[in-house]
Amino acid sequence: MCLAQCLSDPLLAGQSTVTSPLAELRAGIDQADDELVAVLARRIRLTAEVGALKSRHGLPLYVPEREAQLLAGRREKATAAGVDADLIEDILRRVMRESYSAQGTDFPAAGDCSRAVVVVGGGGALGRCLASFFRRSGYTVRILEKDDWGQAPTLLADAGLVLVAVPIEHTLAVIAKLPQLPDDCILADITSIKQAPLKAMLDVHGGPVLGLHPMFGPDIKSLAKQVVVVCAGRDAQRCQWLIDQFGIWGAVVREELPDRHDRAMEMIQAMRHFTSMVYGIFLQRENADLDELMRLSSPIYRLELAMVGRLFAQSPELYADIIMAADGLPALLDQYRSVLDGLLKRVRNHQRAELIEDFNQARDYFGELAPALLRESSELLRKAHDASSPLRAVDPGPGTTRKA
């Protein structure tokens, strides 16, 4: 229907004929949303009770099979009711996150609560976060900070676990400084590299040793589904309770060899931090107009900018140390740079066919993972788009001419 026809539509002559049915429909939507809030409040209360019950009985908080089964059932019911199955799954997953956070009350202990958990550097954000989980499971947690070394022998005398949680550049020195620990005490660390700290821990302690790399930041409210990488050091059997403890908290434990872990982290963590830092500093030196870039961005470029910009809201020391601690990084960056130079030459020489050939080789290497990652990230971009603030989206930046 053309606008001209619309304008001659008798229904539009007096606005009331449109607004009245519209007002009625909107009242119905308001009513539906009230019910939505009420049913969500009830659901969250019920899951909190489930959490409390499970916790009292030492049942695992996060049971993947139950969750998958529940979602499959709800998808079917939604489809039957004419509601998109992905919609109900997305909503329930979002509600479950809320529930997991709310359930984080008391988790049983997998180890011996009569023995202390000593967090070395427990004043740091991640140390504090882990300390609170141990406390909630009934362990006595002691913090050993810079100024407490005089009392270290007393603090450590009855320790069942010593967890080194200091910044990466102090890890080795702190481990070397530890006094004698009880023979059966686990010595563990949470550094983001694993070979050097493990070697240092095995050197100073003859008992059980475990390397941990929690793949999350201190801002999480629940450990449900969070990945913890574990590298065996010594005496796996006596380390098992600690691994079980992370399982009870809901974490997913992945075991890996220290050298393979470190190599993988250099490939993703150190390389991505470094190249993001390069890109951010590049934008700064080019004096790019960030507001303009944001204003013209599609969700994907906005996300690209976010992945870079977010770095600069965080600790420079942390990133410098992660980058500097990656022994293999300079060699990897030489390789990266030579790939960059090779592709740049293609661009300069207008070798389109050769550039496409390079692309195709990488496509073969990514194989089935590429379309899977495309699907996954596209769905995430749709969520980013949902969340885009409508008022921000139409914020009339310089030059915008959209009619109101």
Add this chain to the structure above:
Amino acid sequence: MCLAQCLSDPLLAGQSTVTSPLAELRAGIDQADDELVAVLARRIRLTAEVGALKSRHGLPLYVPEREAQLLAGRREKATAAGVDADLIEDILRRVMRESYSAQGTDFPAAGDCSRAVVVVGGGGALGRCLASFFRRSGYTVRILEKDDWGQAPTLLADAGLVLVAVPIEHTLAVIAKLPQLPDDCILADITSIKQAPLKAMLDVHGGPVLGLHPMFGPDIKSLAKQVVVVCAGRDAQRCQWLIDQFGIWGAVVREELPDRHDRAMEMIQAMRHFTSMVYGIFLQRENADLDELMRLSSPIYRLELAMVGRLFAQSPELYADIIMAADGLPALLDQYRSVLDGLLKRVRNHQRAELIEDFNQARDYFGELAPALLRESSELLRKAHDASSPLRAVDPGPGTTRKA
């Protein structure tokens, strides 16, 4: 409570005492979810009726103020009911996406439907997508493909809009090939660069000319909130109906000068595609173990890998052409490379203080945007984490020892 205590808990002696209240609570959750599905089905039906009503009367589908107002009201009600305000907002935004897709039935036309819309290269994905929007608004849409040039003069004789939607490397040649258009016909293109196509269009056509860059892919179901960049060519007044048309479809129109647009696109689109391609080819040449990288990834590294991997599920030609068409790219990459070399030298020489200083300068440049981007991306990462498949998350990869 320790596990030892749990095991001696009389409640656990017979499982029934745990499972029975658990079963009861779960039945309550099932019931709540049934109601949730029912209320969602009703809400979607109601918004579809609103969409149909608006469409009949030419009212805009997407009214940012109404959406913001609605969300603010629901947040208040949720808080009053003890439900987290962000939870209800996330859910409603997800539901609204569904509603916008469902509402995409008939949009009124802002232009003259008696004049044809001719999409040159309408066989391509984005051309087809836009053609379908014009059709749904009542325009007669004609497609001019490679083999149709013989009939071009006939096809174009009564055109009110000619939209060039061919791959970027053919854009200029196709524009040059166009026969004489009606004087008042808009000539527009959707190429991702704007200076050269605009110049070419102004050369061949004396009437209204407009450069468009839709910042979305052909997989969208609704134009609601999607950004379209518009570069003025000639006769803004006679181009206005086309801009209005995008507004009726729900898009957000942002006007920009062609050179500023192209520079911004080089800075984000071309640079990010290029460096992502470099990273992907680097991983391939290092023969990195992708399964291992995925298995050890936190949500943020998984997303970093996804942003790279997704590239290789898409058209090599498209990316090669975007990169090759960016005239300023080689010079930008020289700058990028010199930043990379400078930082790499810092790393090699262990100049931690200098690296931190470089970081801090970029932090000052990003200013308030950095924490905003951190918040935005962290929330998105939480959503990615919600969506992580629980069965995939515990998939026992090589070396995993988690006890069942």
